Amino acid sequence: MLIVYASTHGHTGRIAEHLGTTLEQEGLAVRVAAVGAVSEQDVADADGVIAAASVHLGHHQRKMVRWLERHAEALAGRPTALVSVSLTAADDTDEARATTQALIDDVLADAHWTPTSTVAVAGALQYQAYNLPTRLLMKLISRSHGGPTDTSQDAELTDWAGVERFARAFAAELRQPGSSTALRGTTTTGHGD
Numbered sequence: 543m544l545i546v547y548a549s550t551h552g553h554t555g556r557i558a559e560h561l562g563t564t565l566e567q568e569g570l571a572v573r574v575a576a577v578g579a580v581s582e583q584d585v586a587d588a589d590g591v592i593a594a595a596s597v598h599l600g601h602h603q604r605k606m607v608r609w610l611e612r613h614a615e616a617l618a619g620r621p622t623a624l625v626s627v628s629l630t631a632a633d634d635t636d637e638a639r640a641t642t643q644a645l646i647d648d649v650l651a652d653a654h655w656t657p658t659s660t661v662a663v664a665g666a667l668q669y670q671a672y673n674l675p676t677r678l679l680m681k682l683i684s685r686s687h688g689g690p691t692d693t694s695q696d697a698e699l700t701d702w703a704g705v706e707r708f709a710r711a712f713a714a715e716l717r718q719p720g721s722s723t724a725l726r727g728t729t730t731t732g733h734g735d
């Protein structure tokens with residue numbers, strides 16, 4: 543089982559590690575790796591693959607799109623998932639859900655890839671990691687969404703229990719393909735659901 547991730551400020555890496563820990567608790571052997579550190583052998587060995595990437599300025603990381611495009615054929619025929627990390631996934635409105643879905647549709651179209659399932663996960667405001675202009679930009683964006691604006695501390699919006707539920711559903715699918723109805727379509731874990 544392979545979890546490959548792209549992460550600009552590290553939060554998607556933490557989500558990938560959390561998915562990995564949960565899948566290991568389910569009895570699976572898991573390799574978690576940044577997209578640049580995955581070998582062809584890792585892909586060949588994996589009975590299932592989860593790709594996690596985050597949204598920055600309206601797009602998932604290009605290096606993940608290119609990786610998915612390169613491996614789309616190899617990924618076909620086994621359980622696969624896209625984990626999309628963003629701030630819009632934290633918003634409980636129809637408009638935000640449509641935006642989140644459009645971001646996912648875009649990355650899958652760009653990569654010419656159809657995973658078994660997709661999940662939108664609310665990310666984090668890592669104010670401490672940003673330079674000044676980015677900190678101010680993210681504060682403004684967060685304010686416009688009614689989100690956290692105290693830049694003296696990071697704010698985590700991720701629903702970790704939702705991440706774990708998704709990992710367990712994926713493990714069920716790996717053990718018994720077709721067993722998990724939770725894996726059909728896009729789920730969102732950003733609303734404490």
Ligand SMILES: Cc1cc2nc3c(=O)[nH]c(=O)nc-3n(C[C@H](O)[C@H](O)[C@H](O)COP(=O)(O)O)c2cc1C
Nearest residue numbers: 549550551552553554596599600628629630665666
């Ligand atoms: C410069 C910047 C731009 C961002 N643009 C978006 C965006 O367009 N849409 C969105 O939903 N989230 C956006 N985010 C939020 C990130 O997706 C979120 O912070 C995520 O947790 C980042 O994960 P990472 O640390 O793995 O890169 C942006 C964050 C930053 C710092």
